[in-house]
Every structure is written in C-alpha cells, then in structure tokens.
Amino acid sequence: MIIGIPRTMHxxxxxxxxxxxxxxxxHIVQASEPTNRSLIDQGLSLVSxxxxxxxxxxxxxxxxxxxxxxxxxxPSISSPDKKCFFCPNVIYFPDVVKLIFGASLPILAIGIxxxxxxxxxxxxxxxxxxxxxxxxxxxxAYQQAIKVYADFNVxxxxxxxxxxxxxxxxxxxxxxxxxxxxVKAEGNLVIxxxxxxxxxxxxxxxxxxxxxxxxxxxxxxxxxxxxxxxxEANKNEIVSSLNWYHSKAMLKAxxxxxxxxxxxxxxxxxxxxxxxxxxxxxxxEHINLQYQSVPLxxxxxxxxxxxxxxxxxxxxxxxTVSNLKKLRGNP
Amino acid sequence: xxxxxxxxxxxxxxxxxxxxxxxxxxxxxxHNKRSLQLGVQNAPELMCIPFKLAxxxxxxxxxxxxxxDSCAIICENHPCRICSYGILFEAIIKEKYKNxxxxxxxxxxxxxxxxxxxxxxxxxxxxxxxxxxxxxxxRKLDILDQLERxxxxxxxxxxxxxxxxxxxxxxxxxxxxxxSLKTLNAIFRxxxxxxxxxxxxNNRSYVRVLIVGEMDCQTNYFLNFNIQxxxxxxxxxxxxxxxxxxxxxxxxxxxxxxxxxxxxxxxxKTIRNESKAYFEHxxxxxxxxxxxxxxxxQRYNGIIHVxxxxxxxxxxxATALRxxxxxxxxxxxTLLLDEQTxxxxxxxxxxxxxxLLLQKHxxxxxxxxxxxx
Numbered sequence: 284m285i286i287g288i289p290r291t292m293h294x295x296x297x298x299x300x301x302x303x304x305x306x307x308x309x310h311i312v313q314a315s316e317p318t319n320r321s322l323i324d325q326g327l328s329l330v331s332x333x334x335x336x337x338x339x340x341x342x343x344x345x346x347x348x349x350x351x352x353x354x355x356x357x358p359s360i361s362s363p364d365k366k367c368f369f370c371p372n373v374i375y376f377p378d379v380v381k382l383i384f385g386a387s388l389p390i391l392a393i394g395i396x397x398x399x400x401x402x403x404x405x406x407x408x409x410x411x412x413x414x415x416x417x418x419x420x421x422x423x424a425y426q427q428a429i430k431v432y433a434d435f436n437v438x439x440x441x442x443x444x445x446x447x448x449x450x451x452x453x454x455x456x457x458x459x460x461x462x463x464x465x466v467k468a469e470g471n472l473v474i475x476x477x478x479x480x481x482x483x484x485x486x487x488x489x490x491x492x493x494x495x496x497x498x499x500x501x502x503x504x505x506x507x508x509x510x511x512x513x514x515e516a517n518k519n520e521i522v523s524s525l526n527w528y529h530s531k532a533m534l535k536a537x538x539x540x541x542x543x544x545x546x547x548x549x550x551x552x553x554x555x556x557x558x559x560x561x562x563x564x565x566x567x568e569h570i571n572l573q574y575q576s577v578p579l580x581x582x583x584x585x586x587x588x589x590x591x592x593x594x595x596x597x598x599x600x601x602x603t604v605s606n607l608k609k610l611r612g613n614p
Numbered sequence: 615x616x617x618x619x620x621x622x623x624x625x626x627x628x629x630x631x632x633x634x635x636x637x638x639x640x641x642x643x644x645h646n647k648r649s650l651q652l653g654v655q656n657a658p659e660l661m662c663i664p665f666k667l668a669x670x671x672x673x674x675x676x677x678x679x680x681x682x683d684s685c686a687i688i689c690e691n692h693p694c695r696i697c698s699y700g701i702l703f704e705a706i707i708k709e710k711y712k713n714x715x716x717x718x719x720x721x722x723x724x725x726x727x728x729x730x731x732x733x734x735x736x737x738x739x740x741x742x743x744x745x746x747x748x749x750x751x752x753r754k755l756d757i758l759d760q761l762e763r764x765x766x767x768x769x770x771x772x773x774x775x776x777x778x779x780x781x782x783x784x785x786x787x788x789x790x791x792x793x794s795l796k797t798l799n800a801i802f803r804x805x806x807x808x809x810x811x812x813x814x815x816n817n818r819s820y821v822r823v824l825i826v827g828e829m830d831c832q833t834n835y836f837l838n839f840n841i842q843x844x845x846x847x848x849x850x851x852x853x854x855x856x857x858x859x860x861x862x863x864x865x866x867x868x869x870x871x872x873x874x875x876x877x878x879x880x881x882x883k884t885i886r887n888e889s890k891a892y893f894e895h896x897x898x899x900x901x902x903x904x905x906x907x908x909x910x911x912q913r914y915n916g917i918i919h920v921x922x923x924x925x926x927x928x929x930x931x932a933t934a935l936r937x938x939x940x941x942x943x944x945x946x947x948t949l950l951l952d953e954q955t956x957x958x959x960x961x962x963x964x965x966x967x968x969x970l971l972l973q974k975h976x977x978x979x980x981x982x983x984x985x986x987x
Contacts, residue, residue: 333932371930374897375930379930379933382934558926560660565706
C-alpha cells in the first residue's frame with residue numbers, strides 16, 4: 284500500500300518517525316512534492332480567502348496526493364505541552380479535509396497524544412490493527428520509530444535543519460551519516476528567525492530566506508533549536524500565561540537569547556491573517572523592550588509578496604544590525 | 615476603587631450592579647467612534663475587532679476620567695485569539711499608563727473567578743451576602759436575555775409600533791434598580807405580559823431567520839449596526855444562537871438541573887449532537903454549525919452568519935456552512951464585520967437577502983396551493 288503524507292503542519296516534526304513506522308510495516312511512504320506554483324493554485328481554489336497562506340498550501344499538498352496514493356495520513360495531534368493548544372486551524376485540519384474532499388479521498392485521520400507515552404503506544408497499536416498486523420511486527424516497527432524520533436530530536440536540538448533531515452533519510456539505519464552536512468557555527472552576526480516549522484523550512488513561499496541570510500554571512504537560529512536549554516524561560520510571566528504551543532516556543536527562544544545577549548537581531552516571519560501571530564508581534568516587541576533591545580523586523584507575507592521586496596528589506600535590516608553592532612562594539 | 619471594564623453582551627449591567635454593591639465605583643459609557651479609533655490605533659493590526667473595541671473603550675475611559683485606578687479584562691483558556699486577550703491588554707495598558715491596575719480574570723476557572731470578584735469587596739462583605747448578590751446578578755442577566763429574546767421576535771409584528779422596544783428599555787432600568795429576587799420576578803412577569811399583549815399574533819410574520827456566528831458580533835449593537843432591528847423592521851422574526859444566560863444554564867445543566875426544552879435551538883447539548891457529522895473536535899466552530907443544522911431542520915427560512923474579519927473558528931465554520939446550505943437547501947448570508955465596515959453596505963445586503971427569502975417563500979407556498987387543488 285502507498286501511504287501519502289502531505290508536506291505541511293506536523294511534517295517537519297514527525298515525518299522521520301512516521302516514515303520509519305510505515306516502511307517497517309512494509310508500506311511505501313510517499314511525501315508530497317515541495318511547494319510550487321501549481322500546488323498553491325490548487326489550494327487557493329479550495330478554501331475561502333480569509334485563511335492564512337500556509338493553510339491554503341496545506342490543502343494544495345493534500346489534493347496533489349489525490350491520485351498518487353491509496354491512503355493519505357493526516358493525524359490530529361494534541362499539543363506536546365499539557366496546558367497548551369495548537370492554532371484552531373491546525374486542530375480542525377483533518378475535519379476540514381474530510382469536508383472538502385468527501386469520499387473522493389481516502390483519509391487516515393487518527394488522534395495522537397504525543398505527551399503521554401502510554402496513550403501514544405495505544406494509538407499506534409490502533410494503527411497496527413487497522414492494517415491487521417500481529418503484535419510482534421508492530422512492536423518492532425514502533426520501537427524503531429520511537430528511536431528514530433529521539434535521534435531526530437537530538438539532531439534538531441544540535442542545530443541541524445529539520446527539512447534537510449526529513450528529505451535525506453531513506454532508511455532509519457543510515458541516520459547518523461549526515462554529520463558532514465553540519466551547520467557551521469562561524470561568523471559575526473547571529474539572527475533569531477521566529478516562525479513556525481511548517482513555513483520556515485518551505486523554500487518556495489519564504490523565498491529561501493534562511494539560505495539568503497546564510498549567504499550574507501549570518502548565523503540563523505530558529506526556535507526549535509536548543510529546546511532543552513530554552514525550557515528555563517518557562518517561568519516568565521508572559522510565557523506561562525500564554526496558551527499557544529508555537530507562540531510559547533517562539534517567546535521562550537526570544538527570552539532565552541535576549542537574556543544572554545547572544546543575538547544581534549530578530550526577524551519575526553509571519554503570514555497575513557495568522558491567528559497566533561496577531562498577538563505575537565506585540566508580545567515580542569514587549570519582551571524586546573524589557574531587555575537590551577535589538578533591531579526587530581516584522582516580515583508579514585502573503586501569496587502576493589515578491590522576492591525583490593523581501594530581499595530589499597532583508598538587506599536594509601542586515602545593514603542596520605551590523606552598523607549597530609559596530610557602534611556598540613566601539614563606543 | 616474606581617473601575618472600568620469592556621462591554622460584553624447583557625452582562626454589562628448586572629456586573630455594574632454587583633460591583634456597586636461591593637462598594638466599587640464603576641464608570642461605563644457606550645461605544646462610540648472615538649473609542650473604536652483608540653482601539654484600532656493601539657491594538658496589533660491583525661487582532662480581531664472585539665479586542666480592539668474592548669481596548670478602545672478602556673483607553674477612552676482612562677482618558678476621560680482622571681481618577682480611574684483600575685480596569686478589568688476577561689480571557690479564556692481556549693485555542694482561539696481570546697486566550698491572549700489578558701496578556702496583550704495588560705502589556706498595552708502598562709506601556710501607556712504605569713499607575714493603572716489591570717485585573718486579569720480567567721473565565722474558564724469559574725470558582726477562582728468568584729473568589730477574585732469577592733476580593734474586590736474587601737473585608738466588609740461576608741461570603742453569604744456575596745453569594746446572594748451573585749445569584750441576583752445571574753437572575754438579572756437571565757431576565758434581560760429572555761426579554762430581549764421576546765423583543766426580537768415580537769418587534770416584527772406588533773400592534774402598537776415601537777411600543778415593545780419602549781417596554782424593553784423600561785424593563786432594563788427597572789431591573790437595574792431591583793434589589794431582591796421577588797421584585798425581579800414581579801418585574802419580569804409584568805413586562806412579559808405587556809410585551810405579549812402588544813404582539814399581533816393573527817398577522818404574525820411567516821418568515822423567520824436565525825443569526826449565528828461569533829458571540830460579540832451577535833450581541834454588540836455598535837459593532838453589528840443592530841441588524842436584529844433592521845431585519846425586524848422588514849417584518850421578519852429573528853432568533854439568535856448565542857445567549858450568555860444559556861452558557862450559565864449549561865453550566866448548571868452539568869450539575870443536573872436544566873429545565874429548557876430538548877429541541878430548543880439554543881441548547882448546547884442538542885447543538886453539539888447535530889454538529890457531530892461535520893466536526894469531531896469541540897472548540898467553537900461546532901456551535902455555529904450545529905445551530906445552523908438544527909434551524910434548517912426546524913424549517914427556518916434563512917441564516918445570517920456574522921463574524922469578525924479573520925476569525926479563525928468562524929471561517930472554519932463557514933466552510934461547513936457552504937455544504938449545509940446545499941444539503942438542506944437553506945439560504946445563508948455571511949457578513950464580515952470590521953472597523954472598516956460601513957452601515958450602508960450591510961443594509962443593502964440585508965435588503966437583498968430578505969427580498970430573496972420572501973420570493974422563495976412565495977414560490978413555495980404557491981406550489982403548495984397548486985398541488986392541493
């Protein structure tokens with residue numbers, strides 16, 4: 284059986300795990316192709332214009348898998364943090380896919396609780412039952428998947444790009460051979476790029492933002508790196524009273540690096556009509572003002588933004604950051 | 615303590631009465647253009663309009679009354695934007711006015727909220743007294759909701775024009791002054807009878823619509839340009855899906871005492887059951903969808919869906935509403951409300967929608983007469 288996984292939402296967090304799990308059970312796993320123009324057009328025609336661009340693209344990814352696989356895997360994942368939620372768009376995504384495509388697209392939607400080990404095992408064993416396997420094959424696949432997931436998290440914490448990790452692995456065993464691709468920690472300026480996994484790593488809609496920054500000689504830090512250290516910012520008043528998982532991660536990262544004086548600038552990358560970012564823009568500014576404030580740019584994009592406009596603003600921002608660093612360095 | 619807080623549904627007045635009983639000075643004013651402007655200037659651009667109105671009202675009151683010392687905001691543990699209201703509000707107010715105390719209440723922790731409210735009264739009020747005030751305030755909210763529900767039904771066909779609305783305003787003032795449950799019940803009975811007498815039941819309107827959507831858009835007459843009244847004056851009965859008192863009834867229902875009718879369109883459990891075919895998750899969109907399905911089954915003639923621009927839950931619900939409209943053959947009008955929305959645009963769309971409803975009704979009734987011959 285060919286199982287399709289759309290390249291959206293939780294893809295950059297859990298894909299290695301799912302891929303290992305299904306391929307161990309003897310299925311072919313097919314991820315949808317990276318975002319391109321025709322995919323975006325497909326998504327735009329399916330949903331009302333009030334949604335954010337990543338959401339429209341997500342629907343495009345799902346519809347591109349329509350005739351290429353037997354089953355599309357769209358799990359609804361509850362937040363890894365107990366008191367937190369994902370954005371309502373993410374929570375409702377499987378339901379909306381069912382509404383829009385109806386019976387024409389066979390969907391495997393299952394609720395996965397990533398925060399309890401036992402509950403997670405139960406849901407995966409349900410998956411095993413759906414495909415009717417005996418418990419021994421299933422358990423071996425599951426344990427392998429868990430191991431790969433842990434390795435993946437270690438690598439991401441270490442500073443690897445999650446999208447490179449997702450695209451390179453073919454089998455779980457060849458996992459640690461990637462070390463040659465390591466991000467080099469050299470250079471003068473460090474920039475914190477705030478945003479969510481599902482669009483930061485999308486090369487098409489962000490116009491290769493991460494690579495462009497690297498070409499300018501900057502080191503880019505994203506919120507999902509160094510998760511184990513960032514946890515200490517949990518005690519902060521603003522962070523503890525916020526209920527969105529993704530925003531919380533972003534604010535925690537901003538707090539951690541600002542406190543330590545480790546970054547020279549912040550870029551807040553968001554899409555028009557983003558639910559969580561409406562509040563985030565203000566809160567990041569607020570946190571930035573509390574500590575030694577660094578230059579902050581809110582980059583809000585949608586399907587109409589052009590590459591030149593983004594590039595101009597990036598260059599201006601990088602100039603500001605480097606000038607400020609020189610000024611502060613030699614008073 | 616001199617306090618201000620944002621308007622919310624019919625809660626504004628009972629809350630004012632309760633806080634005044636706790637020796638608190640409450641300053642309130644209705645929304646106006648200046649307060650909306652202040653909110654739009656100070657809030658983040660993509661935040662939804664209910665937050666902008668709440669913030670604008672508070673800033674306006676702080677500007678106007680120099681001796682104001684605290685303001686309150688309510689938020690909820692919920693994945694939608696409402697969970698960030700508290701922190702954002704506090705951050706914005708504290709940046710501008712450092713000596714103003716921000717009271718941040720969480721709506722999902724009911725018992726904690728009650729304790730915090732009691733703390734406003736200080737040592738002077740006992741728990742017994744406070745609980746008595748609390749229940750009277752809840753009863754006030756209930757009465758206001760019930761009378762308003764009658765108002766938007768009866769106003770479509772009344773004997774003496776605009777008398778019902780007059781009764782409602784009188785009732786509003788009387789309910790505010792009342793101090794005990796006994797007088798409250800007497801007031802309720804009196805105005806209920808007065809309103810029913812004014813109802814011309816023989817010439818009752820044969821077309822009725824349901825208003826669904828985001829709660830602040832349904833209840834805030836400054837924001838939705840009082841579409842209830844506009845539709846009523848075209849001779850059409852209106853029902854609303856959100857009543858704040860129903861939320862409280864729902865809470866008591868969990869404790870085992872709900873007297874409301876099973877098929878009632880505003881009953882939460884019924885609504886949730888209806889929406890199961892469309893949504894598995896219950897975080898807000900199912901209320902709109904469930905109410906729409908139920909009203910389509912109960913032969914309502916149309917649905918008006920109101921939402922603030924970029925509301926996540928309601929845009930999700932709108933996806934399902936398109937399918938419901940086809941499945942049940944019921945017309946749906948979606949109105950996006952924003953600080954940019956003009957009254958004339960709303961009126962034009964409402965008139966066209968009502969025209970279509972009336973024509974459809976005529977066509978169907980003619981077909982029925984023809985087939986009976």
